[in-house]
Amino acid sequence: MNDATYTDITxxxxxxxxxxxxxxxxxxxxxxxxxxxxxxxxxxVAVMVTLIPAFIERPIAAVSILTLAALLALAAMGxxxxxxxxxxxxxxxxxxxxxxxxxxxxxxxxxxxAPFAFLVVVAVCGGVGAxxxxxxxxxxxxxxxxxxxxxxxxxxxxxxxxxxxxNGQPPQELKALAQLSGTTFGLPVPPVIFIVLALGVGLWVFxxxxxxxxxxxxxxVNPRAAALTRIRTSVVWTLVFAASGVxxxxxxxxxxxxxxxxxxxxxxxxxxxxLAAVLVxxxxxxxxxxxxxxxxxxxxxxxxxxTIIISQxxxxxxxxxxxxxxxxxVVSLYGRERRVRDRF
Amino acid sequence: xxxxxxxxxxxxxxFAAALAAVLMAINLAxxxxxxxxxxxxxxxxxxxxxxxxxxxxxxAILSGGIDVxxxxxxxxxxxxxVAVLLPNGLGDWYAAIPLLxxxxxxxxxxxxILVTVVRLHPVVASTGVLFVLIGLxxxxxxxxxxxxxxxxxxxxxxxxxxxxxxxxIGIATLAWIVLKRTAxxxxxxxxGESDISAYGSGVNVTAVRTLAYTLGGLFAGVxxxxxxxxxxxxxxxxxxxxxxxxxxxxxxGGTALGGGKGGLLGTFFGALVLYLLxxxxxxxGVQSSLVQFAFGLVLVIGVLLGATLLASRPxxxxx
Numbered sequence: 001m002n003d004a005t006y007t008d009i010t011x012x013x014x015x016x017x018x019x020x021x022x023x024x025x026x027x028x029x030x031x032x033x034x035x036x037x038x039x040x041x042x043x044x045v046a047v048m049v050t051l052i053p054a055f056i057e058r059p060i061a062a063v064s065i066l067t068l069a070a071l072l073a074l075a076a077m078g079x080x081x082x083x084x085x086x087x088x089x090x091x092x093x094x095x096x097x098x099x100x101x102x103x104x105x106x107x108x109x110x111x112x113x114a115p116f117a118f119l120v121v122v123a124v125c126g127g128v129g130a131x132x133x134x135x136x137x138x139x140x141x142x143x144x145x146x147x148x149x150x151x152x153x154x155x156x157x158x159x160x161x162x163x164x165x166x167n168g169q170p171p172q173e174l175k176a177l178a179q180l181s182g183t184t185f186g187l188p189v190p191p192v193i194f195i196v197l198a199l200g201v202g203l204w205v206f207x208x209x210x211x212x213x214x215x216x217x218x219x220x221v222n223p224r225a226a227a228l229t230r231i232r233t234s235v236v237w238t239l240v241f242a243a244s245g246v247x248x249x250x251x252x253x254x255x256x257x258x259x260x261x262x263x264x265x266x267x268x269x270x271x272x273x274x275l276a277a278v279l280v281x282x283x284x285x286x287x288x289x290x291x292x293x294x295x296x297x298x299x300x301x302x303x304x305x306x307t308i309i310i311s312q313x314x315x316x317x318x319x320x321x322x323x324x325x326x327x328x329x330v331v332s333l334y335g336r337e338r339r340v341r342d343r344f
Numbered sequence: 345x346x347x348x349x350x351x352x353x354x355x356x357x358x359f360a361a362a363l364a365a366v367l368m369a370i371n372l373a374x375x376x377x378x379x380x381x382x383x384x385x386x387x388x389x390x391x392x393x394x395x396x397x398x399x400x401x402x403x404a405i406l407s408g409g410i411d412v413x414x415x416x417x418x419x420x421x422x423x424x425x426v427a428v429l430l431p432n433g434l435g436d437w438y439a440a441i442p443l444l445x446x447x448x449x450x451x452x453x454x455x456x457i458l459v460t461v462v463r464l465h466p467v468v469a470s471t472g473v474l475f476v477l478i479g480l481x482x483x484x485x486x487x488x489x490x491x492x493x494x495x496x497x498x499x500x501x502x503x504x505x506x507x508x509x510x511x512x513i514g515i516a517t518l519a520w521i522v523l524k525r526t527a528x529x530x531x532x533x534x535x536g537e538s539d540i541s542a543y544g545s546g547v548n549v550t551a552v553r554t555l556a557y558t559l560g561g562l563f564a565g566v567x568x569x570x571x572x573x574x575x576x577x578x579x580x581x582x583x584x585x586x587x588x589x590x591x592x593x594x595x596x597g598g599t600a601l602g603g604g605k606g607g608l609l610g611t612f613f614g615a616l617v618l619y620l621l622x623x624x625x626x627x628x629g630v631q632s633s634l635v636q637f638a639f640g641l642v643l644v645i646g647v648l649l650g651a652t653l654l655a656s657r658p659x660x661x662x663x
Binding site for chain 2: 088090135139140141142144145146148149150151152153154155156157159160268272275276279284285315316317318319320321322323324325327328331332335336337338339340341343344
C-alpha cells in the first residue's frame, strides 16, 4: 500500500513530523522561557549603566534598585498565582494598606511586638483571601468584582481603625529588614532582598516541582477538566486567594517599614504596578506559561526602566506612560488570544 | 406564579432599582429637603459623573470583555478640557464638545482595536491604556488647575426649570435608545453571550466588539464633560477612584461580567445606589472611612445576591 491511499488524517497521525525549523525552535523557546524578558532586562541595564556611569564606580547603588524591585515583586507575588488561576485580585491595594496600617500602628500605638503584628496581618489577610476565593468558586462570582468590593472594605476598614492617625512608626526590627541601611550577615544589602529571593525559590519549587503546583496550573487552564480529574478546585481557589492576601499583607508591612510610615494611598500604585510586573513578565490569564520567576524579571524590568526615565529628568507621570506602552508591547509579542474564527 | 423573586430574576435591573428605592426613602427620611427643586440641580450634577462612567464601562462588559480605562479616560478628558483647551482659547462649546467627544471615541476605539485586532486580553489592553491615560493626565495637570468662567458651569446648575445635568445623561441615554432600535445592540448582546455562536450566525464580531469600546469611550467623554462641569478644575488624582467606580456601578446594576446580559438601565440604578448610599451615610454623620467600607460591602453583598437568590439559572459549582 502506498502513501497515497491514506486519508489526510491517517497520514498526519502516522508519518513523523519534519524536524522543526530553526525559527520554529526559537519561537518555541521564546514562548516557553522568559527569553524576551531577559533580553529586555539586559538591554535596559546596559542603557542604564551608559546613562548613569556612577553605577560602575559604585556598584552598591544597584542595591536600591534591587530593594525596590524586591518590594514590587513581593507585592505582585500573590497576583501571579491568581493570574495563573485565570482571575484577577483587585484587593491587593486593600491588603497592602491593611498590612502597612498594622505595621505603622502596632508597636507605636498598640504596644504589640513585631512578630505578633506579623501574625495578625497573616491571619487577617489570609482569612479574608480564603473567604474571597471560596465565595468566588462556590457562587461562580467573577473574582474581579468580589476583590474590588473586598479591597474597598479593607481600605475603608484600615482607615477607620487608624482613626485619622497616620504618624505611627513601624517597629525597629521591621525597618532593619527593609530599609536601605540594613545589612545581612555583614553584607550592606537589606535582608528583604534575600527574603523575596528565598520566597521566590520556594514558589518556583512549589509551582514547577510539586503535585500541588501542577494542580494549580491545571485548574487555571481548564477548571472543568481539572475537577473531572478529581482536583478539588474549590480548595485550590481558596488557598490561592488566601496566599495572595498573605503575600500582599506582608508586602504592605515591608513597604511601611521601607518608607518609615504609611498613608491611605500606599496600596494603589502597587496594585497596578504589580499587575504590570506580572504581565510584562509574561504570565497570562489561565495559562501554563506563568510563574514567579517571570514576575521577578518583570519587576526588575519596570524598576530599571523607571530609574532610567527619572534619571533623564522626566517625571513619575512619564513613567506611567512608558509602563502602559511596555505592557501593550510585550504582551502583543507573546500573549495574544486565538481568533474567533479559529475557535469556531 | 409571578412572585417578586421571579420578577427580579427576569429583569436584571430590578434589584438595583429596589435597592435605590429603599435608599431614596431613607435619604428622604433623614433630610426631607433631599429632592426639593432648589437642591435638585446640584444633586443631579454630582450624580452625573457616577452614572456616565458606569454607562461607559457597560458596552465593553456586554460584549464579553471589560474596559478598566474608562474612568481614567473621563478624568483625562476633564484635564484636557480644563488645562489645555480652556487656556488655549478652544474652550467655546462649539469647539470643545466635538473635539473632546471625537478624542474620547478615538481612544475608546484604540482600546477596542487592541482587544479585537491585536487580540490582547481585555484586562491587559485596558490596563495598558489606563497607565498611558493616567500618565498623560498627570503630565497635563500635575496639580489641580481651576477653570475660568465657561459654558460647562451651566451643566451643574439649571437652565430655567431644567437641571443642567439632565443634558449629558439624557444625550447618552438617547444615543443608547437609538442604538437599541438598530441591530447593533442585539448583535452586541449575542457576541457577549457567545462570540463563537454570533460569529457562526454571520455577526461581524470584530466590528461589533470594537464599536462597543468606541461607544464606551464616547460615554467616558461625556462623563469627562460632566465631571468638569461639577468640579470646575482638573483633577488627575480621581482616575483610580473612577476606574473602580464605573465597574462597580455596572456590576451592581446587574450587568454580568462575561457578557450578554444587562444594559444601561441597570447601570443607572447601580450608580444611583452608590450615590444614594454615600449621601445617606454622609447625612447621618458617618466617617468617610466607613462610607468606603459600606461601598465595598454593598458591592460584595449585591454580587453575591445576584449570583444566588436572583440568578436566572441555578448556580453550579465550577466543575
